[in-house]
Amino acid sequence: MTGGKYIHVVYFLVCMVIVGICLYRFPLLLRGEQVAFSNVSGFATLYGVGFAIIETFRARAASQEAKAAASEASRKIVKLHQVKDVAKCQMLIQEELQDLEGSKILSMARITKILELYTAEFSDKYEDETSAQRINIAALQSHSVFSGAKPLSIRAANDLRKTLMKMLADLSTAATRKLAEESR
Known part of the structure; x- marks a missing residue:
């Protein structure tokens, strides 16, 4: 109905x-000024009611289209925020990897934010104790608990580097998947 221009x-x-047709079949409808006026008013009222009904249907269809468009826009905004969070987590992991090359001291604030963003991204897989993402989270948590503000041993730094690289790969895959879904 919204497309019905005419x-x-x-x-x-x-x-x-x-x-x-009514006037042709019933010529008495125009007999006298008062009768003609009341009949013309009646036809005009019926036309107005029909006009209002048509506009009601058109407004309903337009509001449903607007609702669908708003839902789609909202979904896209949520996806963009998710991609932004993935990118932020990737950046934090890269910064942590750079720090591991030098001082081998973890930034607890950065690790906490990585855990928060990574867990949010893979919340559906977090419940499965055998998932790679859950294992990565557990490994990063154990590194952060045992390292504190002291430098990591070479073995611990290498293990942490492997974990962070796996997490980075998971996030890259997730970002690519989200962007591919968005482009459809």
């Missing part, structure tokens, strides 16, 4: 044909 013109013509 629906009111068609409706008007149909009403005029009906009025013409």
Whole structure:
């Protein structure tokens, strides 16, 4: 109904044909000024009611289209925020990897944010204790608990580097998947 550009013109013509048929078949409808005026007013009222009904349906269809468009826009915004969070987590992991090359001291604030963003991204897999993402989270948590503010041993730094690289790969895959879904 929203696409019916000429629906009111068609409706008007149909009403005029009906009025013409009624006046042709019942010429008494125009007998006298008062009778003619009341009958013309009645036809105009019926036309107005029909016009209002058509507009109601058109407004309903337009509001449903607007609702669908708003839902789609909202979904896209949520996806973009998720991609932004993935990118932020990737950046934090890369910074942590750079720090591991030098001082081998973990930034607890950064590790906490990595855990928060990574867990949010893979929340569905977090419940499965055998998932690679859950294992990565557990490994990163254990590194952060045992390292504190002291430098990591070479073995611990290498293990942490492997864990962070796995997490980075998971996040890259997730970001690629989200962007591919968005482009469809």
